[in-house]
Amino acid sequence: MEFELIATDPETGARAGLLHTAHGTIETPIFMPVGTVGSVKAVMQEQLKQDVKAQIILGNTYHLYLRPGTEILEKAGGLHKFNGWDKPILTDSGGYQVFSLSANRKLKEEGALFQSHIDGSRHLFTPESVMDIQRSIGADIVMAFDECTPYPCEYNDAKKSMEMTHRWLARCFQRFNETEPKYGYEQSLFPIVQGSTYKDLRIQSAEFAASMEADGNAIGGLSVGEPEQDMYEMCELVTGILPKTKPRYLMGVGTPWNILECIGLGVDMFDCVMPTRNGRNGMLFTTEGVINIKNKRWADDFSPIDAGLDGGSSNTYTKAYLRHLFAAQEILGLQLASLQNLSFYLHLVKEARKHIIAGDYGKWRREQMEIVKRRL
Template sequence: MTFVLQHTDNASDARTGIITTDHGQIKTPIFMPVGTCGSVKGVHFQELCDQVKAQIILGNTYHLYLRPGLEILKVAGGLHGFSGWERPILTDSGGFQVFSLTGIRKLREEGCEFRSHIDGSKHIFTPENVMDTERVIGADIMMAFDECPPGQSDYQYAKQSLGMTQRWLDRCIRRFDETAPLYGYAQSLFPIVQGCTYKDLRQEAAKFVADKGADGNAIGGLAVGEPTEVMYEMIEVVNEILPKDKPRYLMGVGTPRNILEAIERGVDMFDCVMPTRNGRNAMLFTYNGTMNMRNKKWEMDFTPIAPDGCEFDKIYTKAYLHHLFKAQELLAMQIASIHNLAFYLRLVSDARTHIELGDFVPWKNSIIDQLGKRV
């Protein structure tokens, strides 16, 4: 994997670049639709390519390990071969999912023992077998196995957690270096910066990660309940240290406003379930703000969902989408998911354009408040 930094904004740390993988190029800043179990819920790959303009999607190690399982994935040639998706894939390590299984997991130095949320069967994730699992899944970008501590962790717990995450990272790197890709194309490993909301821990973590010289680096453990301004402060602290010539991935973030603020602070890559999850619950994201399509105000509105949006936005009216949600038709969730993903991809594409034009900050400031309003 290579990363070429193309433009840097004069008034901020916003930048554009191109990531090149064996499955294609990714223009940054980029939003990555979440395909937890090997699919982006309710959206065909053709729609992801043609309407959403997705350049890369995510898979999740925890879920794919449990279903369909490693044997099937390996015989199929990894997630690319199994699913038919021909563009780049990134896999989360599954750490966040495992550590969210409160009450059915045990954490120790070796790794994390947990019970499947599907059938209660017992499993263990270690840095070594997570690397092996991600090799089998075959993602272009693999994430290191880390602990994602609760957002409100006290300092002592956060420090202990970070120490273990750093020891696990060393084990991940060793395992990654002593194994090879299985399907004839290269894979990259991204470390993850943790440290909760403690500046000194975030600085320590960023320095530790930067010294590894990885192809790219991630910022984890944010947008988990801390105030928004604290999240932005932690991004600034970390990005002062992470190398500028490598892509920076902010994990699990967030709203359109979060994304623009993080781009301004030098982040290149984003993922979040919000566009599809909120879409399935009738919320649409637009440049004018958010719309709840179950509200009666849309019942007689026969204008297109978004005349300047993707093809689906121009075909379907607000009244029709309102009707579909009221009637609990599956098509409603599909249309809303495609709309939201297409909007997120358009947002980062527009950000890229304004960084290139040199007016990113005034453009961002002109729309940031409106993005958070309810229409």
């Protein structure tokens, strides 16, 4: 994998780049739709390409390990062949999912012992096994196994967790380097920076991650309940340490305004379930502001869902029709809302890239912040 830095905004730290992978080149900054179990909820692969214009999607190690399992994935020839997505894929290590199972998991130096949310069966994730699973999945970019701390978190707990994450990281790289890709193309392993909201820990973790000289680096443990300003502060601190020549991925973030802010702090890659999850609940992110499509005011609004987007379902269907689908509890409504939100997110980062290259990202971001937070 190779990262080309094309432009840096003179006012902010915003970057535009090209990330070359075995399954294609990604234009950064980029938002990555989340396909936890190998599927972006309610959206077909063709729609991801044509309507959303997605360049890379996510899969999740924890979920894919439990179902369909590595045996099926290997028989298929990897996740790309299994789900029919021929562009780049990134897989999370499952660390966050194991963290979310706090009532049904036990952490120790060896790894994380947890119970399946599907059938209660017990499993052990170690740094080594997680690398092996991600080799079987075959994602272009794979994540190191880490422990994600909750917010708030006591300093000593955050320090202890970070230190174990670092020891696990060293084991991840050892296993990764002593194994080979299964499907004839290279994979890249990203370390994950932890340290909660403590500056000294974040600095230490960022320096440790940078010392691995990986193809890219991820920032974890944010957007887990901390105030937005704390997230921005930690993000700025970490991006100031991570190598400028490598892509920076902020995990699990976030709202459109979070993304605009963090692009300005030098982040290149984002993912979040918010566009599809909020869409399925009737919240639409549009080029004019945020809409609750269930509100009665849209019942006779026959304007396009979002005229500000190019083509696709956002221009084909009206707000009145989409509201009707939600009122009638039609599955198509969930699909169209998911498509709208994902299309908007990809549109937003594409426009951000244009303005970074043009050198006026700071001015454009200030204007967009007012729009993306507007409630219609």
